[in-house]
Amino acid sequence: MTMKGCAMEKFLPARPRVAVLMSGGVDSSVAAWLLREEGWEGVGVTLRLFSPGDDAAPGVCRFLGMPHVFFDARQLFEDRVLSPFRRGYARGETPSPCVGCNAALKFGLAWEVARSLPGVSFIATGHYARILHRPAGVRLARAQDLRRDQSAFLYALPPEVLPRTLFPLGELSKEEVRARARRAGLPTALRRDSMDLCFAGEGGYRSVLDPALLxxxxxxxxxxxxxxxxxxxxxxxxxxxxxxxxxxxxxxxxxxxxxxxxxxxxxxPRERALAREVEARRPRLLAPDLVFPGARVWGKVRAPGPLTPGTVELLTEDRLRCRFDEPVFAPAPGQHLVLYGEEGNVVAGGGEIVAPRSA
Structure with missing residues (x-):
């Protein structure tokens, strides 16, 4: 893994700075612009995850007067995201690679890169989610625009990164983001939204699988x-x-x-795809005080799906099980059980679904 871009001498720690994870899309561009408007001094960071990559981010940073850094993470992306994705499909699962990518790369590796830059003490992205500061600690919350909410993909973030994370788009709708991009004259204002899987391209997820499996x-x-x-x-x-x-x-x-x-x-028939109990492996907890046997939670088994109230039945180092008040539809191994507390407003934790139980 190598870093290139602007010379390190440009990173003068005059005040706390924020590393903005830049994909080259409109969301991360507006996030960087909003932070600049609020007085933050930003540094654009782009992880090179695959080839060919998107080279729009440096142009956005030049437009905003921000330095920019590329970091070559292609091998790590292959090892931590693509290879598990392929193995999951070969096992008959339906993997959700964004959860692991966010945890290991975008808020794992990227945070390490950010901290290595002089003066940087925060990381920001264009995700639609919010950070709330509560007496019990820092919470990850759903976005104001629930149609765009991405909090379910972020439940596995390292908890220690949350106090240093900024989500500038958390209070905005997609329409408002587009309007601000146009008003600011950002070069990415008219770019189309990225696909669900950034690496899939025109062929969809099948394009990265073993052709023999198709x-x-x-x-x-x-x-x-x-x-x-x-x-x-x-x-x-x-x-x-x-x-x-x-x-x-x-x-x-x-x-x-x-x-x-x-x-x-x-x-x-459809009713046979319903499950009241859903079990997950390798639980990750962002708010341990909200997840314990007997805790009342709100959960989902697909990121864009609805929240359903339920009760935590089991929590060990390797297993998490929730019993929902009403059956949920078709929990799929490889997808994620994500639990929320505080009336469904903040992310409590989650895990990878392994064994849906019939209703």
């Missing part, structure tokens, strides 16, 4: 084991999916489970 047909089974059809490959499906099965049935059928050992899909 064409590995297998049986579509009902819960009794009767074969109903043939699918093109398990990597094209996830629990709760209905589209693409190609099965004629008097009732709509949904994927209930993905069986990587038999390369099979198990399907059934």
């Amino acid at each position: 064409h590995r047909p297998g049986p579509i089974l009902d819960e009794e084991g009767h074969e109903l059809g043939i699918h093109p490959g398990i990597v094209h499906f996830t629990p709760g999916q209905r589209q693409g099965l190609g099965i004629a049935s008097p009732v709509p059928l949904y994927v209930l489970r993905v069986d990587p050992f038999r390369q099979a899909l198990v399907v059934g």
Whole structure:
């Protein structure tokens, strides 16, 4: 991993500075502009995660009069994000790579890079989330614009980074961000939003998988084991999916489970995809005082999904289990169980879903 960009002598620690993680998109550009307008002295930091990368960030920094640094993190991105992503799909899971990328790179490695720059003591990004300072400590909260809220992707952040984190877009809607970009004349004002997976490109997530997995047909089974059809490959499906099965049935059928050992899909009616208890591995807690056996929480099993109230049933070093008041739809291994406290406003913790239990 190497760092290049502006000469280090330009980083004069006249006052506390903020490293702004710059992707080259409109969100991070507006975040940097807002901080400059508030009087912060910013330094743009871009992690080079894959090739070809996006080279728009240096131009934005020049426009704002900010120095900029590239950091080559391609090998770490391959090891910590892409390789686990591929292995997850091969195991029949539905990985959510953004959680690990945020924890290991954008708020792990990037924070190390930021602290190495003279005078830098804060890190900022264009995520839609908020930081709240409470008597119990610093909390990660949902964004004001719940349609854009990204807090579920941030539950695994190192807790020690939170007091040094700024989310300038947390109180804004996407429309307001676009309007401010135009008003500021930012060169990224008219750029399209990035895709859900930054590395996927035009081919979607399948473009980074082993090509052999894309064409590995297998049986579509009902819960009794009767074969109903043939699918093109398990990597094209996830629990709760209905589209693409190609099965004629008097009732709509949904994927209930993905069986990587038999390369099979198990399907059934929608009610069979509901689960009241959801278990996750490797729990990470941002607010340990809000997560304990018996604690009342609000949770979700997909980042854009709704919050459902429930109770923490189990918490160990390796397991977290929540029982929801009402069944949730199709929790998928590889996705994340994210729990919120304070009436669903602040992120308490979460983990990677391993064993959805039937309702």
